[in-house]
Amino acid sequence: MRVDVITIFPEYLAPLGVSLIGKAADRGLLDIRAHDLRDWTHDVHRTVDDTPYGGGPGMVMKPEPWGEALDAVLADVPPESPELPPTLVVPTPSGRPFTQAKAAQLAESPWLIFACGRYEGIDRRVIDAAAERMAVEELSIGDYVLAGGEVAVLVMVEAIGRLLPGVLGNAESARDDSFAAGAMESLLEGPAYTKPAEWRGRTVPEILTSGNHGAIARWRREQAFARTAAHRPELLARLDPAALDKRDRLA
Ligand SMILES: N#Cc1c(-c2ccc3ccn(Cc4cccnc4)c3c2)n[nH]c1N
Numbered sequence: 221m222r223v224d225v226i227t228i229f230p231e232y233l234a235p236l237g238v239s240l241i242g243k244a245a246d247r248g249l250l251d252i253r254a255h256d257l258r259d260w261t262h263d264v265h266r267t268v269d270d271t272p273y274g275g276g277p278g279m280v281m282k283p284e285p286w287g288e289a290l291d292a293v294l295a296d297v298p299p300e301s302p303e304l305p306p307t308l309v310v311p312t313p314s315g316r317p318f319t320q321a322k323a324a325q326l327a328e329s330p331w332l333i334f335a336c337g338r339y340e341g342i343d344r345r346v347i348d349a350a351a352e353r354m355a356v357e358e359l360s361i362g363d364y365v366l367a368g369g370e371v372a373v374l375v376m377v378e379a380i381g382r383l384l385p386g387v388l389g390n391a392e393s394a395r396d397d398s399f400a401a402g403a404m405e406s407l408l409e410g411p412a413y414t415k416p417a418e419w420r421g422r423t424v425p426e427i428l429t430s431g432n433h434g435a436i437a438r439w440r441r442e443q444a445f446a447r448t449a450a451h452r453p454e455l456l457a458r459l460d461p462a463a464l465d466k467r468d469r470l471a
Pocket residue numbers: 311312313336337338339340341359360361362363364365366367368369370372
């Protein structure tokens with residue numbers, strides 16, 4: 221997967237060179253390129269913002285640098301997707317929710333371009349013009365307000381990147397994620413334990429060392445159900461009753 225990120229703070233994306241995503245990039249599973257929007261300005265101050273038409277607080281990102289930046293990125297077509305245009309992902313507090321399902325959908329795309337806004341956002345005409353030549357996804361990572369899109373891109377690239385074939389060491393992990401598609405799609409993950417068997421007087425639930433894998437699976441489903449009921453009760457309404465065994469329905 222090719223990932224282009226356009227931002228006025230390319231250094232903000234340095235964490236994408238670390239750990240899971242960084243290793244995936246080193247192995248050629250991801251080709252991540254950060255672009256400084258100011259490279260497409262032409263004034264001495266490298267101006268990317270201006271006051272909003274109609275008045276109001278803050279500044280709005282000017283369309284010209286964005287138009288030229290997207291033109292340049294689009295002109296550098298990756299050989300692995302010569303015929304497929306990229307999807308432009310625009311993090312914004314006014315976007316549709318970025319969910320695990322959306323991450324899985326975007327993980328199918330060979331080429332993503334992320335537009336990181338700052339200030340009060342990007343001139344609307346940039347997104348409208350882009351939508352005439354590629355798919356555009358305006359997405360929000362949560363109901364809180366950030367100062368810009370870079371943190372959201374870090375979140376999205378990690379959530380999407382870990383779903384790519386070969387990135388996770390154990391494919392099981394992605395399958396059993398909280399929110400991952402499947403019968404338990406809407407359940408939160410339950411507790412996890414590892415060695416030592418006793419730590420500061422606290423032991424591991426006996427079921428987990430019983431070797432009874434059926435009983436362990438049932439216990440984990442019950443724990444996930446209880447945790448979901450406690451932390452995210454609204455998710456229980458989304459559960460497919462037919463997919464749960466009798467014991468779960470009675471839990
Ligand atoms: N995804 C996402 C987001 C953002 C977000 C994303 C991009 C930008 C570009 C500018 N701002 C500041 C800003 C502040 C207020 C109004 N409009 C814009 C951004 C906030 N905030 N919260 C999220 N979940």
